[in-house]
Amino acid sequence: MTLELQNLILEMIARGDPLRATIERLCLEAEALVPGTVCSVLSLEGGRLYALAGPSLPQAYCKELHNLSIGPLRGSCGTAAFHGEPVAVTDIEHDPR
Incomplete structure (x- = not known):
């Protein structure tokens, strides 16, 4: 299944599909x-x-994610970008980030 997904995305890139459509x-x-x-x-x-x-x-x-500065407590995405490593959040409602 992941090989099929990889091929699908590579085909979209090769066709020159818009980046946003490909990533979506x-x-x-x-x-x-x-x-x-x-x-x-x-x-x-x-x-x-x-x-x-x-x-x-x-x-x-x-919209809240757009133009968000990175940092150690700037949401899971901002924290991951700041530290340069993955951040896993299992309960986004109660996670302090």
């Missing part, structure tokens, strides 16, 4: 592979995060 498709396919998960992709520019894709997230949440 990647998120949707990843969510289908792991039921109960929500996928988003952010870009990091100049120490700030920008929402690139999060098709299953509420728009208001994506």
Whole structure:
């Protein structure tokens, strides 16, 4: 299944599909592979995060991520970018980040 996903995304890139559409498709396919998960992709520019894709997230949440500065307590994404390592959050409602 992951090889099929890899091929799908590579085909989209080879066709020159827009980056946002390609990343959104990647998120949707990843969510289908792991039921109960929500996928988003952010870009990091100049120490700030920008929402690139999060098709299953509420728009208001994506807006909050846009232009977010990174740091040790700047949400799971901001913390991961700050430390340069993955951050796993199992209970986003109660996690201090």
